[in-house]
Structures are given as C-alpha cells and as structure tokens.
Amino acid sequence: MLLSANILNVGWNGRYLTCLAIVLCLWQLALYLKGSRRTDTLGVGSEEYKRVLGASLFTAGFVSLSALAVGLELGQSLVLLGILPGTLVLLLSRWMMRRILHIRARQGATLHRVIVVGGAADISYLARQISAKSAGMYQIVGLIEDTNTPVEVGDIPVSNSLDDVEYMINLHGADSVMVAGALNSGTDAVKNLGWKLEKTKTELILASSLTNIAGPRIHMRPVEGLPLMHVEPPVFDGTRMWAKRILDVVLSVTALLILAPVFACIALAIRLDSSGPVVFAQRRVGKDGKEFTMLKFRTMVLDAEAQLKDLKDANEGAGPLFKLKNDPRVTRIGRVLRKLSLDELPQIVNVMRGDMSLVGPRPPLQTEVDCYESHTFRRLLTKPGLTGLWQVNGRSDLSWEESVRLDLYYVENWSVVGDLVIMWHTFKAMIRPQGAY
Incomplete structure (x- = not known):
C-alpha cells in the first residue's frame, strides 16, 4: 500500500519519466555487455537465460544503491514495479522465442x-x-x-x-x-x-x-601474438558457496511451509496403500565422502531390500546403478510418486540440515562409490543435490558415462544463477517426466 501511494504521489511527471528512461538505457546496456543477444547462446543451453538474469539483477542492484546514495525515492518503485516484473517478462519472451526457433529447426531452419x-x-x-x-x-x-x-x-x-x-x-x-x-x-x-x-x-x-569446462571459466589473453587460454579453477568455498547455502536455507524453509499440505496428503496415501513407515531413510555418501541419512517417501514394499538379491540379474540400470522399469517391489502409490518425482520431497529436510543442496550431483550409495574410477570421485567435491543436471536430462534413461559427465560438469562449473535455471528445468521435468521409474 505504501509503495502504491508512493507511485501515485510521484505521478507520471517529467522526473519519473526521465529516471525510467535512464534505467531502461542502463538495462539495455547491461544486457548488451553481458552478451545476451549473441547468436552463439541463442536457442540452446541455459547460458542465454543466465546472461539475461545476471544483467537484470545487476541493473536492479545498481539502481537501488544509486537511488539510496542520492536519496531518490523512486528507486524502490523502479525496481519492484519495473525491473523485476520486466525480467520475468523478458525471460518468458526468450523462452517463447526459443520454442519458435526449435519448431523452425524441425522444419529445416537453423542458425x-x-x-x-x-x-x-x-x-x-x-x-x-x-x-x-x-x-x-x-x-x-x-x-x-x-x-x-x-x-x-x-x-x-x-x-x-x-x-x-x-x-x-x-x-x-x-x-x-x-x-x-x-x-x-x-x-x-x-x-x-x-x-x-x-x-x-x-x-x-x-x-x-x-x-567439462564452461565458457565463463575460460579467458583468452594474447601475449606477443600467442593466444593463451586461461582456465579459472572451480569454486568449492568462499563467498559464492555461502550464497549457495543461504539460497538453500531460504528456499527449503519456504518450500516446507508451502508444501506441508502436500506432505500430509502423500503420507496419508502411502499409509492407505501399504503397511509400513511413510518415510524411507537410507545412508548415502555426501560431500568429501561423508555419509548422511537421506529421506524419501517410501515407494516400495517393506521387504524391498530382501527381494533385491533375486532381481539383480534383471538389472536395467547403468554402471553400478540398479534400476528396473517395472520393479515389482514398487507400490501403486509409489509408481505415481516416482513418476512425478514427489518421492524426493522429504530431501528438502536434508537441504535445510545442510546434508544436501537444492542443486548438485546425484547422492550415491556407498556401493556405487566403491565402484568409482579415480576421476569419478570428483562428484563428491560438492554436496549432493535434490535435483541437478541428471534430473533434467533423462535421469534413469542416461548411460552411466553420461550421468558421470553431467555431474562432473556441474561440479566444475556451478553458479547460483545456474542453480536457479536448473530448478526451473526441474519444474518442467516434473510436469513432463522422462526417465523417472
């Protein structure tokens, strides 16, 4: 209400329009300098969205701090009613343009x-x-x-x-x-x-x-006519890691509050479908090889572990993973939960505790870790994730090599903006599930 009153008091006078024009020019400049319109990022991957979001957040921060420094009351209005909604519209328009580009590509048109x-x-x-x-x-x-x-x-x-x-x-x-x-x-x-x-x-x-190295970590520097490629080391601590942890805590607490009714409905459905506990606890390997107890909604019968030895010859999983598309141990409600990835929701508690992150490599079993090759251990350099590149790229349909490649790519190149993009793709994957069984 105070914000609305502020807007009404200011009115569409010359001062407001002048500030709006300056902010729009600054925003366009930030988008240009970030390379959001470069053809090498259009239509593929998340880099396009990262650049748009990064430029927009920079503009919002710059405008807020500048307005605060000079005592301008319009700063809050321009950010909350201009830049932030405009960013959502811009991202949506880029997504729509990408859909059109993909349709044209299927018709034979490409860049x-x-x-x-x-x-x-x-x-x-x-x-x-x-x-x-x-x-x-x-x-x-x-x-x-x-x-x-x-x-x-x-x-x-x-x-x-x-x-x-x-x-x-x-x-x-x-x-x-x-x-x-x-x-x-x-x-x-x-x-x-x-x-x-x-x-x-x-x-x-x-x-x-x-x-396994993303563009932002690579910089070219010519020295006496010799182009040298500089590769920045991956980030496993420091300010960016703290920002990731703050994002995990804020979003996990918010999600637990919002999803409480959903948790209750799923718990009731599991109890009505089969006997046994609602939540299944399993030991998994986390960052630096430390084990933790991962929580999931129970999707299998109580003696699932005992039946495993009789099903190993029918394994359809990749590498050391055990997967069956039509696993007889899965309950009726369990199939629905797995299809929609709802069985993973209790892991939000693991994220809040600090055992896991919202985005990261897939949390492995100790038996899987025992089969790792030397380079595969790099998956354990960061906290495992509730979702990740494996979640939005096919899950169980991936080969073992492709699953490892995606996890290592994330470990080497993660960013907070990239995590937000993966979360958005996870939401789409839940609506249109692929490889979930």
Missing part, C-alpha cells in the same frame, strides 16, 4: 550450417552431441575426416581431404567450419584452414578438448 573437420572418433562424438543438445543452433551438412578412417554419421556426406573444404562449403551452403579435436595434417593445419576460409567468408569454430 548455422556447419561442416565438421577432424578424426573419425572426434567427428562422431561432436556430431552426436550437436544432434542431441544444440536444438536449432547448428545443422551439420558435411564431414571431412582427415585420417582416411571410415566414418558414418547418418546420411551426412563425407570427404577425406581438407582440400575439399571450399567445394563442400559452396555445395552445401555452409557458413561455418567446425574443427573437432587435433587434425592429422599437423600443427599448421588449423592456421592454413583459416586462410582458406577467408575468401569464403566462413566462420571457423574450434571445439575445445576441455569438454
């Missing part, structure tokens, strides 16, 4: 038509990842395999000579050439390829071998 150059293994991996993840950003129209190794990726035409690059660009109307890994032609091959592409006005894209 870039690409020719991929490299060895057979690198080409196959890159083509597979682009087809699965890039949505409407890239369409591979040709391959150049420079080691004379047979390679077949769908019906995409293949050449075995870098000398054919100009011919293939003209033939397929490509606007980009992507180099996948090291070229057999030697260290000067990329430089010579770049010279060849000058006359065709074609963009050269280098696929980094640092597959």
